[in-house]
Structure formats: C-alpha cells, structure tokens
Amino acid sequence: DAKTTQPTSMDCAEGRAANLPCNHSTISGNEYVYWYRQIHSQGPQYIIHGLKNNETNEMASLIITEDRKSSTLILPHATLRDTAVYYCIVRETGRRALTFGSGTRLQVQP
Amino acid sequence: EAGVAQSPRYKIIEKRQSVAFWCNPISGHATLYWYQQILGQGPKLLIQFQNNGVVDDSQLPKDRFSAERLKGVDSTLKIQPAKLEDSAVYLCASSHGTPNTEAFFGQGTRLTVV
Numbered sequence: 660d661a662k663t664t665q666p667t668s669m670d671c672a673e674g675r676a677a678n679l680p681c682n683h684s685t686i687s688g689n690e691y692v693y694w695y696r697q698i699h700s701q702g703p704q705y706i707i708h709g710l711k712n713n714e715t716n717e718m719a720s721l722i723i724t725e726d727r728k729s730s731t732l733i734l735p736h737a738t739l740r741d742t743a744v745y746y747c748i749v750r751e752t753g754r755r756a757l758t759f760g761s762g763t764r765l766q767v768q769p
Numbered sequence: 770e771a772g773v774a775q776s777p778r779y780k781i782i783e784k785r786q787s788v789a790f791w792c793n794p795i796s797g798h799a800t801l802y803w804y805q806q807i808l809g810q811g812p813k814l815l816i817q818f819q820n821n822g823v824v825d826d827s828q829l830p831k832d833r834f835s836a837e838r839l840k841g842v843d844s845t846l847k848i849q850p851a852k853l854e855d856s857a858v859y860l861c862a863s864s865h866g867t868p869n870t871e872a873f874f875g876q877g878t879r880l881t882v883v
Contacts, residue, residue, distance in 0.1 A: 702860050757872060
C-alpha cells in the first residue's frame with residue numbers, strides 16, 4: 660500500500676470547517692483512499708472512502724485531486740465531539756487489512 | 770445493528786503471566802482482524818481471518834501470541850507469556866469480507882503488563 664503523509668496536529672474553531680490534508684504521491688490506480696478517526700479511548704471509526712471522484716456522506720466530504728496524489732477530508736461544521744486523531748489510509752483493491760500511520764490530531768476549540 | 774464486542778475492557782497482569790482476549794464480530798461479517806495499538810501510535814495489524822482461516826499473520830509474534838476463530842464467528846487472542854512491551858490496546862475489527870468495504874472496530878481491551 661502507498662505511504663501517506665499527514666500533519667501531526669491541527670486546530671479548528673467550533674462551527675468552522677475542518678480541512679485535513681493527506682499526501683499520497685505514490686498511490687497507484689487500484690488503491691482507494693480511506694479516512695478513519697479515533698476518539699480518545701475508543702476504537703477507530705470509519706468516515707469515508709473514495710477512488711477517484713469526490714465523495715460526500717453525512718459525516719464528511721472527501722476531495723481527491725485529479726492526479727490522485729493528495730486528498731482532503733472536510734468536516735463542514737466541526738464540533739467539540741470531532742476532536743480526535745484522523746487517519747488517512749491508502750488501501751489496494753482487494754486487500755482487506757488497513758495499514759494505519761500516525762494520523763493527524765485534530766483539536767476543535769470552543 | 771450491534772457493533773463489535775470485546776472483553777474484557779481492561780486487564781492488568783504481571784510479566785510472564787498469560788492473558789486472553791475475546792471478540793464477537795458483527796453478525797455476518799466474514800473477515801475479522803486483531804490489531805495492537807501502543808500508546809501514541811496507530812493500530813498495527815496482528816492477524817486477519819477470513820471465516821475461520823488465517824489470511825495474514827505475518828506480524829503476529831508467534832512465539833508468544835496465538836489467535837483462533839472457531840466456527841468462523843467469535844475469536845480469541847492469547848499472549849503467553851506476556852512481556853512489558855505487550856502493554857497496549859488490543860482492537861478487534863470485522864468487515865463483510867468483500868473488497869473495498871469498511872471495517873468496524875470494537876472499543877478494545879487495554880492491557881497493562883507490570
């Protein structure tokens with residue numbers, strides 16, 4: 660699976676959009692981008708995933724650049740409960756195990 | 770639907786003792802994973818099952834760790850004998866098993882070896 664690079668930490672004001680970047684410059688054509696988050700003392704929680712097109716669900720939006728070398732997870736209106744570590748993961752089609760990096764620690768400020 | 774259930778939630782043991790963790794995946798999920806998460810790090814895959822067969826155990830320290838998934842449903846992970854560096858959260862996850870489906874995680878078991 661391709662390696663991902665994320666900032667170690669980020670801050671966001673409550674009510675504002677949180678934009679979490681991820682670099683995956685070595686991604687190949689059959690690899691998906693997944694985002695998970697882990698709130699303190701809980702297991703990781705699935706957020707969203709995509710291959711080429713931008714994706715949106717009730718939790719977030721995923722924007723993937725045209726060359727697929729980077730992506731951004733957008734939480735449109737961050738709340739204090741969104742404070743967590745966010746993991747960007749690249750996974751090859753067909754492989755089922757996720758390989759986690761260190762993630763980005765997002766702190767939502769009141 | 771019910772989530773992934775794990776027990777116990779916390780466990781404290783002395784080094785060289787043995788310990789076992791239990792996981793009940795989401796009903797109908799063919800794939801089950803065990804991850805180890807050391808404080809401050811992302812989860813690391815230990816073993817992956819597809820039904821009751823092992824798909825990947827390349828990162829499982831087989832001299833002390835063992836896992837089984839009888840009847841393709843519940844799973845247990847055992848450590849014998851435990852070392853201080855085994856202190857971590859042990860996470861179980863499950864998924865449908867078809868490609869590109871998400872995995873659902875349990876709350877984990879926090880193990881402290883003293």
